[in-house]
Amino acid sequence: MSKCEQCIVREFSSLKALTKDELLKLSDCKTSHIIKKGEVIFEEGENVNGIYCIKDGICKLTKLSANGKDHIVKLVTKGELLGQRSMISDEPVNLSAVALEDMQVCFIPKSEVMGYFDKNNQFSMNVMRSICGDLKEADDHMVNLAQKTVKERLAEALLYLHDTFGENDDKSLKVQLSRDELASIIGTATESCIRLLSDFKKLGLIELTGKKIVLKDINALKKLAE
Amino acid sequence: MSKCEQCIVREFSSLKALTKDELLKLSDCKTSHIIKKGEVIFEEGENVNGIYCIKDGICKLTKLSANGKDHIVKLVTKGELLGQRSMISDEPVNLSAVALEDMQVCFIPKSEVMGYFDKNNQFSMNVMRSICGDLKEADDHMVNLAQKTVKERLAEALLYLHDTFGENDDKSLKVQLSRDELASIIGTATESCIRLLSDFKKLGLIELTGKKIVLKDINALKKLAE
DNA sequence: TTAAAAATATGATATTTGTCATATTAAAGG
C-alpha cells in the first residue's frame, strides 16, 4: 500500500494540513482504486460515506435534469477531493462522478475525515475554502448560463478547458470531450454545439481534427466570450 | 444595544452554536443597522470584512453579467448570514446584497468570527453545512437554467417563492418582486416574463392584481415545472 | 478486416425567446 506521506498530489488538496501522525493513520485506512475511462465513481443519490482524493486523471461531475439529459456541472482533476459536500451535509451525493480518462483515486472513509475536522483546524479551513471556491464558481457559472448566448458560452468553455487543463504537444486541448459532453457543459443541444464549432472553424478561431480541438485565435475567442 | 443572547433569530443561524461567553462578547462588538427597501447592504467587489446576520426582512443577492443585466442568484431572509463565503475565502464579495423590503441586520466584524472558527468546532461545522447547502442549491439551479425552458423556470420560481416565503392573508406571495426582478431570477427578458405570466393567468394557474401574484393551481404549476 | 454501431456533420424547419415599438396602468413627487 502506497504511503500518503509521500504522495505529491496530497500537497495540492486540503489534506496538506495533515500532521505526520495523521498521514500514517490515513495510509492504513485509505483504499486505492483504478478507474477506467467512462467508469462511474459514484452516482447521484448514492451514499458515499467518505471522500475520494484524485491522484491522477480527470472526471466530470454531472446531474441528470428533468428532461433526461445529463448536465456537466464541473470537471475535476488530480489534487482535488470528491464528495466533501455530501459528507459534510450528511446527505447522498448530489452529482455523479464519471472518469473522462483512466484515473487513480484513493477513498478515505468518513469516520477518518470527520476526526480531522475535530482536531485539525487548518484542515477544516482548507476544506471550507475549497467549498467556498466551488460556490463562487457555481454562482458565476449560473449567471453565465442565464445571461450569455450559446456562442458566448461555447467560446468561454473552450478557453476554460485550455486554461485549466492545458494542451497536448500538438496544441490540442488536453481534455478530450465528445461534442455531446461539450454541449452538456454549455447547456445546449448537441447539434447546436456541433454547428457552432463548425462556425468557429470557418472563422479560423479553432481547428478540428476528429475529437481534437486546437484553439487558433485565443484573443478572438476571448472577445466572443465577452 | 440589544443582546445577542436574547435574539431569537440567532437560533436559526450557525451562530446557535455560540456559548454564553461568546454571545456576551458578540453583543459588544456587533453593530445593528436598519436597511430600507431598495438600499444596498454591500456591492459586488467590495471588501466587507465581516458577516451580516439578518434579523428581519428579505434581500436579493445579485451579480452583474457581462451584458449589463443583473442576475438574482439567491434570495435570503431572516436567520441567515451574509458574506460568509467572502470572509472565508478572504476575497471581495462576489455578489451584491439589496433589500427587497425594510430590513434589520447586525454586522459582526471578521476578527470576531474568525475567533469562533478557531475555538468553536460546532460553529465551524454549522457554517460549513450552510455553505454546502448553498453549493447544492447553486448546482441544482445551474442545471435548471441550462436544461429547462423559460416557462418551466417561471413555474418553478413561483412555486419556490410560495414554498420558501409563504403567502399573505389574501393568499398572494409574500415576497413582492417586480416583473424585472422575477425575470432576472429565471434568466429571461422582462417582456418574456410578463408574457408568460399573462399566459399563466389566462390558463387559470395564477391571479395577477398589480404586483400581487396568487397561485391558484399549484398542482398544474408543479406539472409545468416538471 | 469488415460489418454494425456510434459519433459527427449539415440542411430544413419549427419553436422558443429576445427586441423594439407602443399602449396602458400604476406609482411617485411636487
Place this chain on the structure above:
DNA sequence: CCTTTAATATGACAAATATCATATTTTTAA
C-alpha cells in the same frame, strides 16, 4: 390632486436555438 415618471402589458417582428431528417465519418467489436 395632478403631472410626470416608471412599471406593466401586448403586438409585430427578428434572432437564437431546438428538433428532425439524413449524410458522412469514426469507432467498436465480431
